[in-house]
Amino acid sequence: MPLSYSYSNFDEGDKELSNFAKALALPVRIAIIRIIMENNNAVNREALWEIPFNIETINKHVAELKNLGILKAQGFKGHITYSIDQSLFEHMAYRFAELFKHTRIFSTN
Template structure:
């Protein structure tokens, strides 16, 4: 089978894009801080990440552009949150992918 003619499913492309979006430690830190603050956080608190403000702002904007983070409120009092439905959808997709890679019970040999 030639990999050059391989067509990827929309689901595979979505999972890959989600993984790429979170592939940087600063983005994981942003997501983690939002999660640990009841999924609602101000930009000022996000600036506590040990990166300069421009770096944090750049990654926040990219996560927003990808739909992973949502912004709520008015200028000066904006709160950020994660798209929980997207995270659940992607988590289920990854779980199904990894589950399909596990050997069946009868395939596992005891040593």
């Protein structure tokens, strides 16, 4: 009998961490995050257009990161500033650090 791997069987924290990792799993999204971080956590849309993708692709990924709660937008049409949700990133960074901390056991064997 094949094993059933139901997504609902996983810990909520593991699902949250997995979803965050999937949201950042594309190089264009990492580039968006990096540019925002390099600019003191505040950039306008045009600053992101230096990424070597077409504008529509960048805008699509910015919108998706915003819908996922990773990016925040302030301002009004034509004058929007994007920033990273710092509390979410700090929480996820901590969770990843905790996960990877356990890899040290591999180096002792």
